[in-house]
Amino acid sequence: MLLRVAAKNLLYRRLTTALMVVAIAAGVSLLFAIERVRSGARESFASTVAGIDLIVGARGSPINLLLYSVFHLGDAVNHISAATWQELRQHSAVKAAIPLAMGDSWRGHRVIGTTADYFTHYRYGDQRQLVFSAGRAFTGLFDVVVGHAVAQRLSQGLGERLVLAHGVSEVSFNVSHDDMPFTVVGILARTHTPTDRSLFVSLPAITALHRDADARTAPLELPTLTAVLLKLQEKFTVLALQREINTHRPEALTAIMPSVSLRQLWQTLGVAERVFLLLSFLVFGISLLGMTVALLIGLDARRQEMAVLRAIGASPRFIFAVLIVEALLISLAGIVAGVALSYMGLYAFEPLLATKLGLTTGMFTPAATDVWFLLAIIGCALLAGCVPAWLAYRGSLADGLTVRMG
Amino acid sequence: MAAVLSLQDVRFAWSAHAPPLLHVKAFSVARGERVFLHGASGSGKTTLLNLSSGVLLPQQGRLQLLGHELTTMPSAARDRLRGAEVGYIFQMFNLLPAFNALENVCAPCRFSAAKRQRVAAQGLSVEDAARHLLLALQLDPQQLATQRVSRLSVGQQQRVAAARALLGAPPLIIADEPTSALDHDVREQFLDLLFAQCQKFNIALLLVSHARELGRRFDRSLAWRDLNRAGDT
Numbered sequence: 001m002l003l004r005v006a007a008k009n010l011l012y013r014r015l016t017t018a019l020m021v022v023a024i025a026a027g028v029s030l031l032f033a034i035e036r037v038r039s040g041a042r043e044s045f046a047s048t049v050a051g052i053d054l055i056v057g058a059r060g061s062p063i064n065l066l067l068y069s070v071f072h073l074g075d076a077v078n079h080i081s082a083a084t085w086q087e088l089r090q091h092s093a094v095k096a097a098i099p100l101a102m103g104d105s106w107r108g109h110r111v112i113g114t115t116a117d118y119f120t121h122y123r124y125g126d127q128r129q130l131v132f133s134a135g136r137a138f139t140g141l142f143d144v145v146v147g148h149a150v151a152q153r154l155s156q157g158l159g160e161r162l163v164l165a166h167g168v169s170e171v172s173f174n175v176s177h178d179d180m181p182f183t184v185v186g187i188l189a190r191t192h193t194p195t196d197r198s199l200f201v202s203l204p205a206i207t208a209l210h211r212d213a214d215a216r217t218a219p220l221e222l223p224t225l226t227a228v229l230l231k232l233q234e235k236f237t238v239l240a241l242q243r244e245i246n247t248h249r250p251e252a253l254t255a256i257m258p259s260v261s262l263r264q265l266w267q268t269l270g271v272a273e274r275v276f277l278l279l280s281f282l283v284f285g286i287s288l289l290g291m292t293v294a295l296l297i298g299l300d301a302r303r304q305e306m307a308v309l310r311a312i313g314a315s316p317r318f319i320f321a322v323l324i325v326e327a328l329l330i331s332l333a334g335i336v337a338g339v340a341l342s343y344m345g346l347y348a349f350e351p352l353l354a355t356k357l358g359l360t361t362g363m364f365t366p367a368a369t370d371v372w373f374l375l376a377i378i379g380c381a382l383l384a385g386c387v388p389a390w391l392a393y394r395g396s397l398a399d400g401l402t403v404r405m406g
Numbered sequence: 407m408a409a410v411l412s413l414q415d416v417r418f419a420w421s422a423h424a425p426p427l428l429h430v431k432a433f434s435v436a437r438g439e440r441v442f443l444h445g446a447s448g449s450g451k452t453t454l455l456n457l458s459s460g461v462l463l464p465q466q467g468r469l470q471l472l473g474h475e476l477t478t479m480p481s482a483a484r485d486r487l488r489g490a491e492v493g494y495i496f497q498m499f500n501l502l503p504a505f506n507a508l509e510n511v512c513a514p515c516r517f518s519a520a521k522r523q524r525v526a527a528q529g530l531s532v533e534d535a536a537r538h539l540l541l542a543l544q545l546d547p548q549q550l551a552t553q554r555v556s557r558l559s560v561g562q563q564q565r566v567a568a569a570r571a572l573l574g575a576p577p578l579i580i581a582d583e584p585t586s587a588l589d590h591d592v593r594e595q596f597l598d599l600l601f602a603q604c605q606k607f608n609i610a611l612l613l614v615s616h617a618r619e620l621g622r623r624f625d626r627s628l629a630w631r632d633l634n635r636a637g638d639t
Contacts, residue, residue, distance in 0.1 A: 001516045005504075012504035308502055310461060312570070313489020313517035315482055 002318065006325035009305075016298065017330060020291045024334025027287030028377060029341035031280040035373065036346060037353070038273055045266055048193045049258050051123030052098075053238050054230040056080065056088065056245055059252035063268070066261040069100055069227035072110040072194045076102070082203075082222035084251050088230060093237040096121040098229040101206045104164045109150050111164050111199045113206035113223060119145070121231050124193045134158055135186035138202050145186035147196040160184045162199070164209065180209060230255075284377070288384040291330055295323065295388035299395070306396045320393040327385020331378055339374075409434040409470070410578045410610045411458055416467030417636075418457060428453055429636040430467075437577060438608040440601065442621045445630025451614040454634075455580050458612065459492050460484035472577060490520035493571025493609075497583035498560065500567035507550035507558065511536040511570045521574025532573070539569040543599045561592040568600050575607040583615050597623060 010017045049070050057065040058078030067073040082099070089097040098121055101113035112118075116137045119130050135158050138145055144162060146154065154160050161181040182201060190196055206223040232238055238257060245255035306319055346353075412434040419426045427450045435441050445451050456462040457469060460476045461484075469476045472491055476484055493514070501510045515521045515532045525535045537547035543565040555563060564584060571579050581600075585593040597620070604611050613624070621627030 005502075008502075008504035008509075304496075305502055305504075307496070308500065310485075311459070311488075311492075311494035311496070312514040313485060315485040317482075 027284035028338025323389035331381030
């Protein structure tokens, strides 16, 4: 009877009900979408680099080094010499030293000069190795390997010839190396990391791109490097080696532990993340307030209904319960619509989020915390429903069977 | 004749500091009796009905419904007793707007097992009993089953409300100004139908109204100013 009365009342006031459901759905969809993007961003962020113990760059800010070497954001102010890379490579504590030389691009995507070690030793997520979805690693001077998102922008795929450009922008106004096209020889499988949005060439290719036309017959030297990723023989040597690199005399260097710097960077970025979450909570709170106000406004017009229910044997507790069930039904409908809306939104924007931001990890996989999250939303809606329900309860006790209208 | 409703030295005020609104020395309604109470609007008649149905409790006195002392009864038990033994008709705004007419008539039986049992004792389902009552009150149950109550005329709404109060044959029907919104002919017809059904099921009727002329049709007619001694004390 309770559910029947509540459902009938809501259907009878279908316009008001629909507006309340839309308001709740808007709040929930925003809250849920932001939470999904937030957790996706956190997971993507944390899984960007794994299996790398130290990142070495020219002396400077650790966060800046992390940003340009791992996230491919910004540029290095200073570079390190190839000799230092060779020195690090031969260090007894080092298992692999992966050089990174940046500065060129293709349609806004970073071109990274490196060695084939990158594909062997670089890890992401829970220690996952890079996998070729097609082709192989570069072997020739003008071979290029592309990430998943870059491959989406190719017209032919493997064998396609690309002209790289200086600088990083969607449309290059700088010098294009159109006399030296590269051939796509490999496509990496999707990683949801900046690797997807990058192109990889050999170190000699970077030198070849930048030397003068009259020096093209000279043997290729190694270019200066942006950073070196180190994988150590033993994890416990990381602090000693970091100290050793940071006090390196011939060249001023900075060595950072990516896991520590990632955490520091996330703490900085986390402020914006928390502001977004706070804003979405506010939107949801306002939606709930709207529902409460709508139910409160409706109460006065519903005194007759309360009086009739009391007359036919309903207790004040029943009337309280009717209002609570109405709030519950509205919030449940709003939650279902809101979650559906947020998933539709995420689905619609998924290609954009994946290509531009690398955010897809976990966005479509319901997490255990989602259940608690949704239960908390229902709990809030019930609390909001308690206000009109309590007033209706008090009113039905005080009014009795008196129908006061106007 | 056994009293369905009995009030003895009942006093009621809205608060401890407020002057008493109602003081009834002795008042009772017998089984099957038709009692008319007339008085000016706003004089406290509805408060008497609220007390009689156990929605309000007096500060003093004895108040019995079918022998049950309402003043000592827990509120949930009073709600159950009202649902089982009382039918109620308001002046207007009588029906649950979200329900159709047939659902409105059946609604009290959803709250009361006793009413359901009395309907079952007639060998009818609740819906069938409701249809019989609607027919007896000259309404078309088929048409009403699908019609919104807001689309009914005031006279039709009052008859639906009467059917709802009569369903399950409660021993007492309380009617609060049920004919005020009806014109003379419709009012007479409504009372004819209501009396016929009350007689059929031996139901007591306590009807309050400001229209004194209705009193001639009842077994007993009382003036509220004679019954309520609050102003005298």
